[in-house]
Amino acid sequence: MSVSSKTIVIVDDEQRTRQGIHQTLEQWAAGKYRIVTSGNGLEALHTLRAETVHLLITDVRLPEFSGLDLIRSLERDSRRPAIIVISGYAEFDYVQQALRLGAVNYLLKPIDKQELLNAVDEALRLEEERQRYEQLEKIADPVLLELDLQAATLSDPIRRACIYMAEHLHESITMAQTAAHSHLNASYFSVLFKEQSGLSFTEYLHRLRMQRAKELLLHTQLTIAQIGERSGYRTDKYFIKVFKVSEGVSPSRYRQQMRKEPGNID
Structure with a gap:
């Protein structure tokens, strides 16, 4: 799979946060990645079911269908992406649950741009290593x-x-x-x-x-x-x-x- 076909999904009900992450990643990626945003968990779940997503960045607290619900729904999915969660300082219990469910990293609001890029780079590397390991197992x-x-x-x-x-x-x-x-x-x-x-x-x-x-x-x-x-x-x-x-x-x-x-x- 070529790098340009990798997809990153950003999920946050706060428009400012969502757009800020999107803009930062768009500038960083320079067209190498497809970046999709969503304002709620159910919409994001539809995207995750419909196509292959390589990295999911989601707030842990979302209305109706939370980030934790979204992560749980992917638990047995063979196409499960790498996951980074976003949280506020008062929500560390949610972060701990997300990490137990398989999230690879977390970011605290307000999000530092360099920390975001470091976390994304590391998550994509881990995802690629996992994919390669699974492929080697198959053959x-x-x-x-x-x-x-x-x-x-x-x-x-x-x-x-x-x-x-x-x-x-x-x-x-x-x-x-x-x-x-x-x-x-x-x-x-x-x-x-x-x-x-x-x-x-x-x-x-x-x-x-x-x-x-x-x-x-x-x-x-x-x-x-x-x-x-x-x-x-x-x-x-x-x-x-x-x-x-x-x-x-x-x-x-x-x-x-x-x-x-x-x-x-x-």
Whole structure:
């Protein structure tokens, strides 16, 4: 997702505050963000339900449908934005509730412009990190993930082999080369690797290459041929064939499908 498509929603029933925040963020963003304002919680909720919002800045106290009600309504929303709450000095109980509900920061009225910009910058960074983490979870190979979690149980030669493969994925890696790097003969290495990882050398390498390819497809603008090469495949034709067998779709189709999902970051 490009930066220009990010949306910030400001919710405050006080027009002066609402417009002041809007003006400050408009000048700061210089067109890089879409900034929407709302005078009440229900109107803001409609916006949040209708489109992807990346940052919500809301007063904790609003008539009819409060800022806390608004935050609670987003509790189980997969597209939940980062949240900054606004409050007066006498409303810290509301702020504490908002922070427990997942708000990342709060601003006290009257709002200092630099504090606002610092809070917004930090909130957007946290939101992007969360999105990236969720994306990595979606594409992570569960077998490799489980093996990573059990890395402490692997012997030093097998750990060295796994590191070696990850660092040389763009090359043509053989079992003999990897075994030699771990100071083992190929036959013994093959048995030991399968015994400790639960995977054959070939299957592990294949999964590692597919994982790298998926990460590059999602997070870079590299061509399919470049991604295939960086994942260790000799030709783009062979890469496309192997990827399709493994994932059920071509690399280009996989990229399209993943980037169409709400909240994805290009």
